[in-house]
Amino acid sequence: KQNYRIAVLPGDGIGPEVMAEAIKVLDAVQQKFGFTLDYQQYDVGGIAIDNHGEPLPPATLAGCEASDAILFGSVGGPKWEGLPPEKQPERGALLPLRGHFDLFCNLRPAKIHPGLESLAPLRADIAAAGFDVLCVRELTGGIYFGKPKGREGEGEDETGFDTMKYSRKEVRRIAHIAFQAARGRGGVVTSVDKANVLATSILWREVVEEVAKDYPDVTLNHLYIDNATMQMLRYPAQFDVLLCGNLFGDILSDEAAMITGSMGLLPSASLNADDFGLYEPAGGSAPDIAGQGIANPVAQILSAAMLLRFSLKQEAAANAIDTAVSKALSEGYLTGELLPAEKRDQAKSTSQMGDFIAQAV
């Protein structure tokens, strides 16, 4: 198949402006690599609340269903912060999309790019040792979706409750993905749980051990989540692939992203068993800088590359984008937030970054 339909969901804040650059780059590769992309744009998040009364309108969901992959920008902003949780742009769009398409596999690479070590919030010697991890997070189970969830009782005895829950098969399918990914990387999986306290984690650890037998060439370590959070600061270079359930993956992948100090460079993929997926930058909608043309489009562009790789199987085109991005970064072609104060006058705009990368592919 050489013609694909992409559901484009720019969202709020900087979403639309960085999305425009990702499309620019996709346009460049589709010519070069001989496939065509049909973009269909839909409202999501805050703008969807404004235009249609809900963060994930039926037309948006239908558009996603009719597509080969979803390219997602970012959602949310102060305007919608007072809404009840399930109506909020981020939660109200992302959780239903993950559930609806069974996007159980979240891949979040986080690395410190050579030359950008000084952006990391870590001590210079720790950052210099390097950091390059892939967080593999289970995304449709655990305490996010476990039932029962709710409230009961009266007055001061009223309780709120949630259920953390994993089945063997849920753990097994995400564990296989982590081990396979480790084979193509550093060959080490660190599984993160809280098996000294949680029954869910004891089962998690058992299944991960079973899966590990199929990958004798991959080293498996286990860490408790509290210890993992500390080891990420003490010696982050030790990690390769991090395998986590939904909640621990939420926490640890954000810690890993912050460790790089360059959130604007980090893409993500959320996949189902058929390699259908949603691709989005790791950072947020950054309403404070929206509309100024200074947002970094790289995370969105690398998310588009992941889309080509995982959902469209256009590996060569994906690699071309990754290489073009590395070229931009290594040549010091950077947006302002990646530059020290005294070099801010050399900052490239959002569209200059997109132009450079589109030309380099």
Place this chain on the structure above:
Amino acid sequence: KQNYRIAVLPGDGIGPEVMAEAIKVLDAVQQKFGFTLDYQQYDVGGIAIDNHGEPLPPATLAGCEASDAILFGSVGGPKWEGLPPEKQPERGALLPLRGHFDLFCNLRPAKIHPGLESLAPLRADIAAAGFDVLCVRELTGGIYFGKPKGREGEGEDETGFDTMKYSRKEVRRIAHIAFQAARGRGGVVTSVDKANVLATSILWREVVEEVAKDYPDVTLNHLYIDNATMQMLRYPAQFDVLLCGNLFGDILSDEAAMITGSMGLLPSASLNADDFGLYEPAGGSAPDIAGQGIANPVAQILSAAMLLRFSLKQEAAANAIDTAVSKALSEGYLTGELLPAEKRDQAKSTSQMGDFIAQAV
């Protein structure tokens, strides 16, 4: 009352050697401040498994019941790592003690001592801004103790499950402690939850908002746990008191401890409604350096000071210990792990640290 009984549980690894120094310091203050301490020592953790077949033997529990407070060392080591979770030294001793005595309030101060900024794993400019937080963690509820917890189903459909649960009154009592603590500190409470996903967190947030009305002089902020983990790295100086449930507090208090880069200095208190408490260092049993006389006793000594302050109401004696410790640290009287490699020859031994602090009180 001027005569107190203290249950002393040294435990494993460096536990006994740092405990000896804490006792030395307690002996010094009891003379000076005119009260007497009757120490009763009991096995706990690995040594209790070896001597009595279980990490928390009945005699130890009975000894704790007969005392005014528990001074706990640290437990665990490679010898007992293969045991099933509930039999392991740490979990098998701490969780039952917390549950039995209803130690719902965990206080974990974490700060970067002036002069020790370079130990922090953070970038120099971030560490230089300072870091001084108090983690207030709920310790007897949440997903640690919520029922049901266990396994069900067969084969690949077998699931493990845990229940996160908080009642209004559980949230209320820990929230009051956080707000009161903030009054005596920086006046800011940051409550950490995951209210965009968890029903428990929505109730948590509601109750914390209610409690905040009683403290108009204290500022309240809310952060999602994933964002809190990031903000702790980006700009840790912004935090004062962190208020968390059991699981998020486990993660965030360990992250805060690691941020200081000097875990050997950090004490903790776990209290019930009657101010009975268990006091222990934040770090572990460090079996790799046990018996060498090089472990830092400060965390154990500061834990003893918390014991005097919270359970025995001997504030003056507690302050004297805190002041003596600050004197040691500011005069560069330090154990080896706090010194740069080229100054290691000036390192003080475990007992030298204890002697200095005992003399200084």
